[in-house]
Amino acid sequence: MKLDKTTSLAALVAACAALAAVISLREPSEPAELAQPVGDSRTVARTPTSTGPQLSSEALPAHEQAMLAEIQRNFAPEEMERVFSPQTFDERRQMTFGPFDHLADAARRYDRDWASFVDGLGLNASDARFVRNAWIEARALDTELSFAFGDDSHEDSAIFAAKDEAEDRLYSRLSQVLTPGQMTAFFEHREQLITDALASMQADVDQMIADGHYGIISAAADKDLPTVQAYLASGADPNRFTVDGNSAMREAARDNSAEILRALIAAGGDVNLPNHEGRSALIDAAHYGSVDAARVLLDAGADPNHRRDPNNPLTVALNVAARNEHTETVRVLLGAGADASGIAGEHALASAIGFGDNEMERMLIEAGAPTDGRRVDESRIFISLGRRLGLVD
Numbered sequence: 001m002k003l004d005k006t007t008s009l010a011a012l013v014a015a016c017a018a019l020a021a022v023i024s025l026r027e028p029s030e031p032a033e034l035a036q037p038v039g040d041s042r043t044v045a046r047t048p049t050s051t052g053p054q055l056s057s058e059a060l061p062a063h064e065q066a067m068l069a070e071i072q073r074n075f076a077p078e079e080m081e082r083v084f085s086p087q088t089f090d091e092r093r094q095m096t097f098g099p100f101d102h103l104a105d106a107a108r109r110y111d112r113d114w115a116s117f118v119d120g121l122g123l124n125a126s127d128a129r130f131v132r133n134a135w136i137e138a139r140a141l142d143t144e145l146s147f148a149f150g151d152d153s154h155e156d157s158a159i160f161a162a163k164d165e166a167e168d169r170l171y172s173r174l175s176q177v178l179t180p181g182q183m184t185a186f187f188e189h190r191e192q193l194i195t196d197a198l199a200s201m202q203a204d205v206d207q208m209i210a211d212g213h214y215g216i217i218s219a220a221a222d223k224d225l226p227t228v229q230a231y232l233a234s235g236a237d238p239n240r241f242t243v244d245g246n247s248a249m250r251e252a253a254r255d256n257s258a259e260i261l262r263a264l265i266a267a268g269g270d271v272n273l274p275n276h277e278g279r280s281a282l283i284d285a286a287h288y289g290s291v292d293a294a295r296v297l298l299d300a301g302a303d304p305n306h307r308r309d310p311n312n313p314l315t316v317a318l319n320v321a322a323r324n325e326h327t328e329t330v331r332v333l334l335g336a337g338a339d340a341s342g343i344a345g346e347h348a349l350a351s352a353i354g355f356g357d358n359e360m361e362r363m364l365i366e367a368g369a370p371t372d373g374r375r376v377d378e379s380r381i382f383i384s385l386g387r388r389l390g391l392v393d
Contacts, residue, residue, distance in 0.1 A: 064385045067378070084386035088355075089289065089324040100147070102140035110136050117189050127177040138170035216240070220248035220264075223257050228264070238269035245275035253281040253297065256290035261297065271302040278308040278315075286317035286333065289326035294333065304338040313343050322348035327360045334367045345369035350379035 060068060110132060118131055145163050148154055175183060216236040219227035228248065232238060241247045249269050252260040261281075265271060274280045282302040285294040294317075298304060308315035318338040321329040330348070334340060340348065349369040352360035353376065365371060 060385070060388065063381055064388070067381055067385055084382075084389070089326065102144045103136060105143060106136040106139040109139060113193055114189075117185075121178070121182050121185070123177065130177050131174060134170055134173040138166050141166045216248045217242065217246060217251060220251035220257065220260055221255070223255055223260065225257075225259050225263065228260050232263060232267040238264040238267045239273055241275050245277055245279065247275065247281075249273075249281045250275070250279075250284050253285040253290055253293045254288045256285070256288070256293045258292040258296045261293055265296070265300045271297045271300045272306065274306070274308070278310070280306050280308070280317075282306065282317050283308055283315075283320055286321040286326065286329055287324060289321065289324065289329050291326075291328045291332055294329055298332065298336040304333050304336045314347055316344045319344040319348050319351075322351040322360065322364070325351070325355050325357060325360075327357055327363075330360050331363055334363055338367075340364050340367035340369040342370075343373075346373035346375050349373075350375040353379040353383060356383070 114135060115132075118128055121128075123131065142163055145159050145166070148159055149156065171183075174186065178186060216228055216231035216238070217240070219231060238248060249261065249264055249271070251257075252264065261269075271281060280302070282294060282297045282304070283306070284290075285297060304318070305316055307313060316338070318330065318333050318340060321333060339345065345364060345367070346369060349361060349364045349371070350373075352358075352364055370376065
């Protein structure tokens with residue numbers, strides 16, 4: 001597979017950003033320990049300030065006093081509202097990318113790719129600083145324009161025109177301090193960087209093909225049922241994993257692609273086959289709240305009590321769905337026989353209480369989740385304390 005230079009340059013920044021985004025979203029973390037008291041995840045004590053909600057500890061019962069003291073050791077007062085009102089799963093997903101600082105990114109790229117070259121031109125400090133600033137400003141604008149592709153905010157022709165204008169302006173500014181010979185060297189260095197980047201991209205593409213990221217897995221990620229069916233008809237393996245543990249089954253489970261899952265299962269897809277980390281398609285469906293996918297997997301025989309980590313009973317789909325506030329997925333799992341009687345049920349119930357999800361709480365209690373476990377008690381105390389502080393409705 002050979003890449004056209006013009007096409008590759010237009011897509012380079014956007015492709016790298018998209019790849020990083022997929023990686024960050026696609027591998028959710030799992031709890032590493034069986035149980036952690038509230039606040040134990042923060043090990044660095046913070047110094048209380050005068051801001052934030054105030055409540056005399058003398059007005060609290062002893063058990064709430066103890067919890068408030070623990071929270072105050074780990075969180076500054078201005079963080080209290082976030083502690084008692086955590087983001088929902090959808091809110092976390094929307095904030096995954098966060099703000100992108102184009103200037104800071106351009107500065108890093110300059111220091112990596114251009115600083116040594118410009119130093120070798122023998123410029124005085126003022127001219128070198130001028131070149132650096134001009135390059136960073138131009139590249140930051142170019143990156144910002146690249147991000148505009150596909151968001152329907154501007155016509156592609158307008159974006160290309162703006163990118164060309166920014167490039168021309170950069171060369172015009174550089175010509176103010178660089179001699180013709182230095183400008184020629186500048187262009188040669190730029191061409192070498194482009195050649196190196198294209199070679200690296202080609203190597204990455206070749207590696208992804210070898211690892212199975214393309215083909216049926218890519219089609220499943222794109223929710224492209226006809227292409228998935230075509231690959232299966234030509235003999236593609238529905239159970240194939242990439243070296244990093246991805247598969248068409250997992251892509252379909254995460255994206256709630258029920259029809260693709262049915263096609264994969266009909267072609268021999270194993271609904272209980274875990275990857276090298278022990279992660280099953282059902283656990284992925286539970287994490288992302290993919291209700292339809294969970295139903296398909298369970299109807300096909302997926303084990304609702306499969307543990308990603310055999311030694312950690314919390315790494316089951318029920319607890320994963322509950323801690324991400326996926327009420328309907330919890331309902332489907334319980335209906336398929338997910339065990340709520342043990343520590344996973346206790347933690348799931350604590351999550352429901354913490355979210356104020358009365359429906360999930362009722363379902364879990366009816367399914368046998370322990371109501372007197374330490375984690376459940378802590379969650380009830382925690383919410384009571386939040387109400388007293390005025391941070392929980």
